[in-house]
Amino acid sequence: MTKKPDWFKGIFPALVTPFTARDEVDEAAYRTLIRHVLPHVNGVVPCGTTGEFPYLSMDERKRVIEICLDEVNGRVPVVAGTACASTRETVALTTWARDAGATAALVAAPYYLKPTFNEVYEHYEALNEVGIPLILYNIPQCAGTHFKWW
Known part of the structure; x- marks a missing residue:
């Protein structure tokens, strides 16, 4: 396990993703939201659970x-x-995010099919090879599994 990076502290809101009436991402509203929260946070999380x-x-x-x-x-x-x-x-997607300039990736276990402990471990082992800091997202109600190794 790697030491926690110095930048990982404070408030990191999982941003909502606004949609237009036509069910498309409302880019203007999203930019406004980011500009609104930016002065008050230590980081941001696009495409978290509240980002739908x-x-x-x-x-x-x-x-x-x-x-x-x-x-x-x-x-x-x-x-x-x-x-x-x-x-x-x-x-x-994690490789793409790294290349696009993301600081880190928030990753849950594969969801829907309730992976075994070994499958979850192999999932994160494969993601570790991408070479970007990972924040493991324990959300058993969606992934169907609960982290039990710590």
């Missing part, structure tokens, strides 16, 4: 993270929510 990530396409998720990175412009850390139903998709 399961309802976004992969392209929409990437766009939400891109907008956040653009608005933040290096002023605070951005912890991109990259959880997906499969390890393969999670690794791909």
Whole structure:
């Protein structure tokens, strides 16, 4: 286990993702939200649970993270929510977030199919290879599993 990074302290809100009446990401409202919270937080989390990530396409998720990175412009850390139903998709999105400039990734265990302890371990082991700090998101009501190794 790596020492907690110096930047990981304070308030990191999981940003909501606003939608238009046509059920599209409301980019203008999202930018306004980020500008509103930025002076009061230590970091931000796009595509967390309150960001409704399961309802976004992969392209929409990437766009939400891109907008956040653009608005933040290096002023605070951005912890991109990259959880997906499969390890393969999670690794791909986490790699993309790293390359886009995210500070870290918030990752839950693969959800829907209730992975075993070994499958969860292998999931995080694969994600560790991406080379970006990971924040493990223990949300058993969605993932169907509970972290029990600490």
